Amino acid sequence: MADLQGKVAVVTGSSxxxxxxxxxxxxxxxxxxxxxxxxxxxxxxxxxxxxxAGGGEAIAVQADVSVSDEAQALIKTTLEAYGRxxxxxxxxxTTRDTLIAVMKEADWDVVINTNLKGAFNCCKAAVRPxxxxxxxxxxxxTSVAGLAGNxxxxxxxxxxxxxxxxxxxxAKELGxxxxxxxxxxxxxxxxxxxxxxxxxxxxxxxxxxxxxRAGTPEDxxxxxxxLVSDEASYITGQVLSVDGGLVMQ
Numbered sequence: 001m002a003d004l005q006g007k008v009a010v011v012t013g014s015s016x017x018x019x020x021x022x023x024x025x026x027x028x029x030x031x032x033x034x035x036x037x038x039x040x041x042x043x044x045x046x047x048x049x050x051x052x053a054g055g056g057e058a059i060a061v062q063a064d065v066s067v068s069d070e071a072q073a074l075i076k077t078t079l080e081a082y083g084r085x086x087x088x089x090x091x092x093x094t095t096r097d098t099l100i101a102v103m104k105e106a107d108w109d110v111v112i113n114t115n116l117k118g119a120f121n122c123c124k125a126a127v128r129p130x131x132x133x134x135x136x137x138x139x140x141x142t143s144v145a146g147l148a149g150n151x152x153x154x155x156x157x158x159x160x161x162x163x164x165x166x167x168x169x170x171a172k173e174l175g176x177x178x179x180x181x182x183x184x185x186x187x188x189x190x191x192x193x194x195x196x197x198x199x200x201x202x203x204x205x206x207x208x209x210x211x212x213r214a215g216t217p218e219d220x221x222x223x224x225x226x227l228v229s230d231e232a233s234y235i236t237g238q239v240l241s242v243d244g245g246l247v248m249q
């Protein structure tokens with residue numbers, strides 16, 4: 001198991017779902033974790049308590065990462081608490097699924113601002129301390145929707161596809177400073193975020209998945225833990241699909 005002892009990690013949107021699993025897994029491997037949340041303080045506190053119960057270190061920090069000042073405050077709080085920042089996982093996301101013909105501009109804006117601009121805001125704040133220490137690991141959580149599209153998710157797919165281009169550009173910018181930037185693209189993973197998907201669409205996705213099952217938040221967390229570890233120090237600018245083979249279809 002990759003050792004993250006001494007590392008400090010920020011995981012955005014980590015009070016529940018995939019982000020929660022990532023926070024718990026990084027802590028299990030020794031990282032000190034900043035559990036970021038937007039609204040659900042109780043859920044974030046539960047994650048922190050679970051990490052501490054396992055002998056780890058964590059704090060919960062509220063921030064809406066789509067707001068530049070709040071993203072900067074999140075990173076500032078991290079540096080004040082632990083003196084460094086080694087790992088940034090941009091996981092915070094939302095959906096507003098509907099067909100483009102009836103999609104409201106607000107539905108477009110909130111998804112782009114949270115899923116794409118949020119990653120920009122956090123990276124902009126995080127890269128300076130990472131550059132100063134000549135070390136960093138950034139992982140952006142994209143989606144198979146960003147690779148293949150999905151009807152009714154033009155806003156979400158656009159944001160996730162944007163994250164892929166963002167990942168590759170940052171990998172080229174930051175590589176000379178020993179900062180790797182990669183992305184993980186989950187397939188269908190049952191969480192609060194996917195709870196409102198139509199059952200027939202879910203079943204269609206499962207039928208198209210060669211492994212024949214949905215993923216788990218832990219499946220994604222293991223991939224992230226690898227990409228932020230020393231074992232992945234020569235991997236950057238890559239998109240790792242963790243989707244049971246769905247994107248091949």
